[in-house]
Amino acid sequence: MLSRVADSIYWLNRYIERAENIARFIDVNLNLLLDSPIGVTQQWEPLVLTTGDLPLFKERYGEATAENVIRFLTFDSNYSNSILSCLNSARNNARSVREIISSEMWQQVNAFYFMVKEAAQADSPGQLPEFFSEVKLASHLFAGITNATMTHNEGWHFGQIGRLLERADKTSRILDVKYFILLPSVKDVGTTLDDLQWIALLRSASAYEMYRKQGLHRITPMSVAKFLVLEREFPRSMRFCIQQAERSLHEITGTPIGTWCNPAERTLGRLRSDLDYLTIDEIVHVGLHEFLDSLQQRMNEVGKNVFETFFALEPANR
Amino acid sequence: MNLHDYEPGDFYDELFIEQGQPRLDAIPLVDRINSLSMEELQRRQQSAQIALFKMGVTFNVYGDTQGTERIFPFDIIPRIVSANEWAKLEKGLKQRIYALNLFLADIYDEQKIIRDSVIPAELIYSATGFFKQCMGVKPPEGIWCHITGTDLVRDRAGEWYVLEDNLRCPSGVSYVLESRRVMKSTLPLVFETMNIQPVEEYPSHLLETLLNLAPHHLPDPTVVLLTPGIYNSAYFEQSFLAQQMGVELVEGRDLVVSDGYLQMRTTKGLKRVDVVYRRIDDDFIDPLAFRADSLLGIPGLMEVYRAGRVGLANALGTGVADDKVIYSFVPAMIRYYLGEEPILANVPTYLCWEPQQQSHVLANLDKLVVKCANESGGYGMLIGPHSTQAQRDEFAEKIKAQPRNYIAQPTLSLSRVPSLIGDQFEGCHVDLRPYVLYGKEIYVNPGGLTRVALKKGSLVVNSSQGGGSKDTWVICQ
Numbered sequence: 139m140l141s142r143v144a145d146s147i148y149w150l151n152r153y154i155e156r157a158e159n160i161a162r163f164i165d166v167n168l169n170l171l172l173d174s175p176i177g178v179t180q181q182w183e184p185l186v187l188t189t190g191d192l193p194l195f196k197e198r199y200g201e202a203t204a205e206n207v208i209r210f211l212t213f214d215s216n217y218s219n220s221i222l223s224c225l226n227s228a229r230n231n232a233r234s235v236r237e238i239i240s241s242e243m244w245q246q247v248n249a250f251y252f253m254v255k256e257a258a259q260a261d262s263p264g265q266l267p268e269f270f271s272e273v274k275l276a277s278h279l280f281a282g283i284t285n286a287t288m289t290h291n292e293g294w295h296f297g298q299i300g301r302l303l304e305r306a307d308k309t310s311r312i313l314d315v316k317y318f319i320l321l322p323s324v325k326d327v328g329t330t331l332d333d334l335q336w337i338a339l340l341r342s343a344s345a346y347e348m349y350r351k352q353g354l355h356r357i358t359p360m361s362v363a364k365f366l367v368l369e370r371e372f373p374r375s376m377r378f379c380i381q382q383a384e385r386s387l388h389e390i391t392g393t394p395i396g397t398w399c400n401p402a403e404r405t406l407g408r409l410r411s412d413l414d415y416l417t418i419d420e421i422v423h424v425g426l427h428e429f430l431d432s433l434q435q436r437m438n439e440v441g442k443n444v445f446e447t448f449f450a451l452e453p454a455n456r
Numbered sequence: 457m458n459l460h461d462y463e464p465g466d467f468y469d470e471l472f473i474e475q476g477q478p479r480l481d482a483i484p485l486v487d488r489i490n491s492l493s494m495e496e497l498q499r500r501q502q503s504a505q506i507a508l509f510k511m512g513v514t515f516n517v518y519g520d521t522q523g524t525e526r527i528f529p530f531d532i533i534p535r536i537v538s539a540n541e542w543a544k545l546e547k548g549l550k551q552r553i554y555a556l557n558l559f560l561a562d563i564y565d566e567q568k569i570i571r572d573s574v575i576p577a578e579l580i581y582s583a584t585g586f587f588k589q590c591m592g593v594k595p596p597e598g599i600w601c602h603i604t605g606t607d608l609v610r611d612r613a614g615e616w617y618v619l620e621d622n623l624r625c626p627s628g629v630s631y632v633l634e635s636r637r638v639m640k641s642t643l644p645l646v647f648e649t650m651n652i653q654p655v656e657e658y659p660s661h662l663l664e665t666l667l668n669l670a671p672h673h674l675p676d677p678t679v680v681l682l683t684p685g686i687y688n689s690a691y692f693e694q695s696f697l698a699q700q701m702g703v704e705l706v707e708g709r710d711l712v713v714s715d716g717y718l719q720m721r722t723t724k725g726l727k728r729v730d731v732v733y734r735r736i737d738d739d740f741i742d743p744l745a746f747r748a749d750s751l752l753g754i755p756g757l758m759e760v761y762r763a764g765r766v767g768l769a770n771a772l773g774t775g776v777a778d779d780k781v782i783y784s785f786v787p788a789m790i791r792y793y794l795g796e797e798p799i800l801a802n803v804p805t806y807l808c809w810e811p812q813q814q815s816h817v818l819a820n821l822d823k824l825v826v827k828c829a830n831e832s833g834g835y836g837m838l839i840g841p842h843s844t845q846a847q848r849d850e851f852a853e854k855i856k857a858q859p860r861n862y863i864a865q866p867t868l869s870l871s872r873v874p875s876l877i878g879d880q881f882e883g884c885h886v887d888l889r890p891y892v893l894y895g896k897e898i899y900v901n902p903g904g905l906t907r908v909a910l911k912k913g914s915l916v917v918n919s920s921q922g923g924g925s926k927d928t929w930v931i932c933q
Contacts, residue, residue: 140710140723141710142709142710237699390723451721451726
């Protein structure tokens with residue numbers, strides 16, 4: 139498979155997943171807004187913080203009001219990680235590999251793009267919650283179509299790696315923000331508001347119901363963190379994503395899991411192995427924020443290794 | 457409105473001899489159209505257009521920053537070519553392509569045609585499509601021009617003429633294949649009653665033509681289609697053809713010259729490429745040999761090509777014969793190389809480069825069509841009868857300043873085909889571009905792109921200038 143083609147399928151999936159997660163962030167915050175007691179100021183700045191682009195936002199918009207943040211993250215075509223920009227990039231990547239992916243996939247990316255573009259032009263705030271659910275649904279539809287219509291070949295596996303690395307990264311950021319930004323006011327711990335916020339956090343990862351089902355009825359910060367980081371079977375937990383990404387990577391190379399023959403396999407395998415054997419107590423001991431921070435860095439390293447190993451090939455004699 | 461009321465006017469009409477009297481081959485079609493209500497026809501026209509849009513049969517418009525893809529307007533009334541006419545066209549096209557290949561092989565080698573004073577050297581060297589870098593190149597099998605889309609037109613008397621040869625990267629064949637698919641569901645009953653030659657074999661023939669360029673000792677050669685990328689106006693077609701042939705669609709950045717071979721970057725390392733169907737112009741293909749500012753090309757490709765380690769379709773340098781001045785010599789080439797009379801005529805062409813012909817052109821600017829020798833796509837031309845005095849003055853100045861760059865031709869009354877415009881049938885001017893492949897032998901795809909000027913009275917059929925297309929039905933012998 140051409141390196142450029144693999145690269146495009148990887149990013150096509152990554153951008154769609156990114157758009158979905160941004161919609162999740164905003165949707166949950168909009169919900170929280172409705173639940174908050176009057177007088178409690180709504181926090182929108184953490185949302186921008188999760189993206190890592192707070193300085194850019196401050197420079198362009200100044201104050202983190204609901205309207206500014208939503209505009210920035212959703213429809214700002216000059217911000218490369220807004221939902222609109224993600225869809226635009228996803229569509230361009232899909233266009234350049236149209237003869238490789240299924241036509242159903244192309245049609246869904248195209249329809250998704252036009253749905254967001256129309257919303258950006260109409261822009262009536264009344265319809266916003268509906269819009270964000272539609273974005274989530276459209277992303278799920280794309281993933282489903284991909285699974286059901288594209289051969290599960292090398293290209294498909296590169297798409298999986300892109301989607302799973304993005305999802306793991308975004309789950310870690312959702313958790314980080316809540317834990318690092320919202321928790322520290324000690325007087326809030328254990329209050330109704332606090333409980334609502336943890337439920338909102340789980341909901342933003344579609345994890346609330348699944349969390350309840352696994353027998354941990356009570357919602358405590360520790361067990362929520364455990365669920366989102368270490369749960370082996372929940373498809374948005376970091377451990378699950380990393381495990382599945384590793385499987386796809388080894389499907390591509392043919393190397394048995396547990397061994398490695400390139401830097402991507404080594405860094406990803408090491409990360410998976412750490413997540414397999416860590417306990418939540420160890421994580422808390424290091425500090426959840428510090429732990430998530432290093433996790434994000436290690437995932438970036440994996441992304442870089444995938445790029446260098448498969449996409450950025452240079453002939454030896456140049 | 458009924459097709460029997462359609463007024464063919466003072467033109468050659470492809471479907472009617474005169475009002476109410478369809479040509480023999482067109483009778484089943486006309487009957488079927490007359491049996492449908494106007495609303496039904498319009499509905500079918502609309503669903504045909506929607507089907508084409510959904511299939512992604514679109515082209516990009518240059519200079520449109522939104523990157524808008526547009527559908528090529530499609531008219532559901534086909535153009536019919538009788539078996540006898542087609543037999544003549546096929547023969548004429550084969551003769552012409554054969555002679556053009558001999559010309560290209562000669563001009564980049566011994567140049568006998570110059571030595572024998574058939575074509576002046578000065579005209580060859582001043583053609584923008586002539587590349588001295590190609591001198592001495594020996595393409596596989598001695599074939600230069602593997603894929604051609606010759607533009608043909610008919611005049612008021614129904615005589616066929618070759619308007620342009622298009623020897624570089626002719627596009628449009630995807631419309632031929634896709635509009636046939638759509639037509640089969642638009643007018644299925646007519647297909648059953650008429651004996652129409654299928655066009656669907658084109659991709660297989662194209663792949664065979666390309667495989668023919670690979671070194672013959674290779675058991676499993678790798679063929680790729682080189683595209684300028686997703687912003688190119690013909691990107692849909694390039695991606696479509698790659699898919700139909702099952703070959704990789706590559707961009708310049710996917711390819712690299714290493715160890716003396718052309719290779720592509722894959723996730724499993726470099727892989728040798730043996731044949732490239734390139735849809736990038738000659739001067740962009742290798743920044744080391746041609747334009748240094750090209751970002752689309754592959755540095756070092758020319759060297760690999762010269763060494764015979766990669767086949768290119770078309771060969772580099774074929775554009776020399778696309779120059780409209782050189783075009784005027786094609787009948788002379790046919791006589792010179794083949795000792796035969798041309799079966800298909802050229803449109804009479806005046807060369808402004810020749811003083812006598814130039815004075816004739818300048819004196820008759822209001823009657824002639826003046827074309828730039830190196831432009832295509834309907835750009836850079838003056839249509840005398842539709843021009844203003846100011847435009848004619850401007851062209852007169854240009855002609856005097858650079859006589860080599862201009863030619864003039866009489867304004868042809870192109871033939872017409874009834875087309876569905878609103879709720880009316882109107883006669884619209886058409887041309888025809890059949891696609892010719894030169895592999896082990898010469899193959900002419902039975903059909904071609906019928907481009908139609910859907911603006912009332914317009915003679916310009918180019919997609920970039922508001923033209924549309926029709927399906928072309930060639931009747932079996």
